[in-house]
Amino acid sequence: MAKKESSLDRVLGRIESLDAINLTNLAQKLARERAYLETVFNTALEGILVVDEDGVVQYANESGQSMxxxxxxxxxxxxxWRLIPGLRDSLGLKEGEPLRDSISSRELELTYPEQRYVRIYFLPFKEPVGDEDKQFVVMLSDITSEKITKEETIESEKIASILLLAAGVAHELGNPLNSLTIHLQLMERQLKKLEATPASEKLGNSLDVCRGEVERLDGIIKNFLEAIRPQDPDFQVLDLSLVLEEVLEVVGSELNDRGISVEVEVVTEAPIVRADRNQMKQVFFNLIKNAMEAMQPGGSLKIVSRSDEERIYLRFGDSGGGIRKSDLSRVFQPYHTTKREGSGLGLMIVQRIIRGHGGQVGIDSQEGIGTVVTLELPKRNRKLRMLEG
Structure with missing residues (x-):
């Protein structure tokens, strides 16, 4: 359906033929239109900014200026980038690099002009306006009180049910796993009684693989239960690249089966942090699993580590189908999933663990291109400021 043409559109269409009086009337009407729109935008509680691809702020409503x-x-x-320190690094942009054509979401702590938490959305315009450079709408929402109220509500109402579900799942899986362990032990004893042959040696290797997989499943269940319970991290100095290697070794066979290539790049120094080893393993496992499930066979996963003076950044970029704009703001909610067999708990667990380490999780996604999940963690020599939730 074609857009209805307004009287202002009709006047602008024949602006060259207007005399001085009509031009004055048009200027006054445009001024009134501008004042009306300014009033509408300034009434909004959310901050609304317009920036160009270099991050220069071209417009800001009153709430945005205040925030x-x-x-x-x-x-x-x-x-x-100067008004919100750390935002450019959080988006993975180098100095001088323009903004990308992707929908981005971040949660950051601001310390000026007052301390608060904000949720930031970057939305590219469909097309550049006239001869201007590409522009982006930036929405700022103050979520300081939301962190205290909404997340406490989630804790009390949903996490309890998740714990019950997890306990039931652990019990139901634990019984067959115990049975498998017992029968594998019996098979191993019988195998030792047989004469050593190439066939028996091959069978022994298969038993070792089966036993290792059963132990891995048992470990996954334990890590899952530990991750969803609000536990204090057991901090130790870790090289996250080594922890990542351990996780990639565990999931390596599944990645190979799917034909997914993995590239790991450490841009600056080694990612040394103070963190809980098991919890970070759970984070990496969840993110890699999500990436595998989002991609078709033959996809690629790129993991990049870099740092600045205070923080370590780990970016997990996949070549999957991306996340719809309508789903982006809900990806951390318990039970929210777009996968047929997904539980909707993976990213919730990731966010809980990273926040427990004084960090943040950011997501950039473009439909048909892929998704990048960015983990931000304090360096080991930086004092942690634990985040609620």
Whole structure:
């Protein structure tokens, strides 16, 4: 259905033929339209910014100016990366690199002009306006009180049911696993009584594989239960690249079966942090599993580690189908999943663990291109500030 043409559109269509009086009337009407729209935007509680691809703030409503400490006189000159330190690194942008055409979501702590937590969405315009550079709408929502109230509600109402579910699943899986362990032990004893032959040696190797897989399943169940319970991390100095290697070794056969290539790149120094080894293994396992399930056979997973003066950044980028815009804000909610057999708990567990380590989780996604999940963690020599939830 074609958009209905307004009287203002009709006047603008013949602007070259207007005389001085009509031009004055048009200018006054445009001023009224602008004032009306300014009032609408300034009524919104959310911050609304428009930035170009270099992060220069071209427009900000009153809420946006208040949240990031921006003066109206600085519009067109102030750069968003300076107003919100850490945002550019969180988005994975190098100095001078333009914003990408992807929908991005971040949760960050601001310390100026006052301490608060904000949720930030980057939404690219469909097309550049006129001869201007590509522009992006940036939505800022103050979620400080939400972290105290909403997440406590989730804790009390949903996590209890998750614990009950997990306990039931662990019990139901534990019984057959115990039975498998017992029968594998019996088979191993019988095998030792047989004469050593190439066939018996091959059977022994198969038994070792089966026993290892049973132990791995048992470990997954235990890690799952530990991850969803609010436990304090057992901090130790870790090289996350070594922990990642351990996880990739465990899931290596499944990655090979799917024909998925994995590239790991450490851009700067080794990612040394103070963290709980088992919990970080659970985080990596969940993210890699999500990436595998999002990709078709033959896909690629790239994991990049880099750092700045205070934080370590780990980016998990897959070549899957991406996340729909309508789903992006709900990916951390318990039970929310777009997969037929998904539990909707994986990213919730990831966010819980990373927040327990004083970090944040960010997601960038573009439909048909893929998804990048960014983990931000404090360096080992930086004092942790634990986040609620």
């Amino acid at each position: 990031i400490g921006l003066n109206e006189n600085d519009l067109g000159a102030s750069i968003l």
